[in-house]
Amino acid sequence: MYFHGAEEQQLLKPPLHNFQNSSEGKKCRSRPAEAGRGRGARLKLGGGGAAVPPFLLPPGMEAAGLEWLLGPMQQLVSWGAAGAMVFGGVVPYVPQYRDIRRTQNAEGFSTYVCLVLLVANILRILFWFGRRFESPLLWQSIIMIITMLLMLKLCTEVRVSNDLNIKRRSFSDFDLNYFWHWSKFTDYVQCVLTFTGITGYITYLWLDSSLFVETLGFLAVFTEAMLGVPQLYRNYQNRSTEGMSVKMVLMWTSGDTFKTVYFILNKAPLQFSICGLLQVFVDMAILLQVYLYSSYPQKPTSHTTHPASTKAL
Numbered sequence: 510m511y512f513h514g515a516e517e518q519q520l521l522k523p524p525l526h527n528f529q530n531s532s533e534g535k536k537c538r539s540r541p542a543e544a545g546r547g548r549g550a551r552l553k554l555g556g557g558g559a560a561v562p563p564f565l566l567p568p569g570m571e572a573a574g575l576e577w578l579l580g581p582m583q584q585l586v587s588w589g590a591a592g593a594m595v596f597g598g599v600v601p602y603v604p605q606y607r608d609i610r611r612t613q614n615a616e617g618f619s620t621y622v623c624l625v626l627l628v629a630n631i632l633r634i635l636f637w638f639g640r641r642f643e644s645p646l647l648w649q650s651i652i653m654i655i656t657m658l659l660m661l662k663l664c665t666e667v668r669v670s671n672d673l674n675i676k677r678r679s680f681s682d683f684d685l686n687y688f689w690h691w692s693k694f695t696d697y698v699q700c701v702l703t704f705t706g707i708t709g710y711i712t713y714l715w716l717d718s719s720l721f722v723e724t725l726g727f728l729a730v731f732t733e734a735m736l737g738v739p740q741l742y743r744n745y746q747n748r749s750t751e752g753m754s755v756k757m758v759l760m761w762t763s764g765d766t767f768k769t770v771y772f773i774l775n776k777a778p779l780q781f782s783i784c785g786l787l788q789v790f791v792d793m794a795i796l797l798q799v800y801l802y803s804s805y806p807q808k809p810t811s812h813t814t815h816p817a818s819t820k821a822l
Contacts, residue, residue: 591645594771598649599656601760606660613671615664623657623664623697624689625736630654631705632729635712639722643775658701662694669693723780730784737761737791744798755799762792 609615630650637647669692678687680696691697715721744750769785771777 590771593767594643594645595648595652597764597767598653601757601764602656602660605757606663609663609667613667615667618660618664620661620664620689621739622736623661625732626653626657627701628704629729629733629736630657631701631708632725632732635708636722636726636729638712639716640726640778642777642781646777646781658698661697665692665694665697726778727780727784730780731787734784734788734791737788737795741791741795741798744795744802749802750795750799755796758792758795758799762789762796765789765792 605618609618630653633650634647636642677692678684678696679691679693680699689697689700712721712725765785765788769782769789772781772785
């Protein structure tokens with residue numbers, strides 16, 4: 510049988526669709542793309558060639574460029590979070606310090622704030638020797654201790670200058686009725702050093718006991734977490750939040766929330782996260798009191814007047 514013209518050419522022509530679907534056809538199609546990518550990479554890396562648009566670069570090279578950009582940004586964010594952790598705790602006390610210095614009146618601030626925070630942060634530093642945690646948390650404790658000592662110094666000077674006829678009391682008197690109500694700043698320093706020396710010596714003796722170390726860490730953060738409880742109870746007794754700085758409580762709430770999130774994300778010891786959450790709940794309860802007592806005023810109950818509470822501002 511003979512074929513003529515177009516019919517003969519059609520029979521002699523190989524089936525194109527079969528070749529394209531075969532493995533050889535796929536290899537042939539991939540070779541130009543691979544060669545193009547190689548030339549693009551050389552143009553990108555070479556110093557004399559033209560710049561290659563980003564969409565022509567292979568995915569691996571684009572990822573490397575993003576990693577180079579995101580690396581420093583992540584480091585800056587990490588440094589910023591650490592800085593906020595170190596200095597964020599003392600920020601609420603800066604306007605309080607300035608207000609006391611300006612008015613020469615320390616009646617609105619209780620020095621028991623300083624006592625609780627000094628104890629909590631000294632215990633936290635001792636806990637660090639038994640179980641190392643994040644360095645920003647250690648520096649936070651050091652900065653807080655310095656801040657509380659400055660607050661004590663200012664409050665003592667203002668109180669003594671305003672009450673010239675008051676009887677002088679000192680730490681060496683060992684009178685519990687006047688504990689933490691001394692007339693000189695050096696008495697507070699002696700008390701802090703005495704407490705640090707005793708607890709430090711006990712920690713040195715029991716440092717190998719994991720139970721003691723974990724208990725020490727829990728006491729450190731639990732003491733700080735309970736800082737707002739006296740204020741919560743005082744508001745409940747008075748059925749009012751009058752005289753309490755709402756702005757300061759908002760700063761405590763935001764700071765405690767940030768601190769707790771930092772604990773969780775950086776996998777700090779479990780005691781830190783639990784007590785951080787407790788501290789946030791106490792702050793929220795105080796804010797709830799602000800709303801309830803302002804929206805639904807109640808008659809204050811009669812009770813014996815006590816010294817200002819720990820978080821009274």
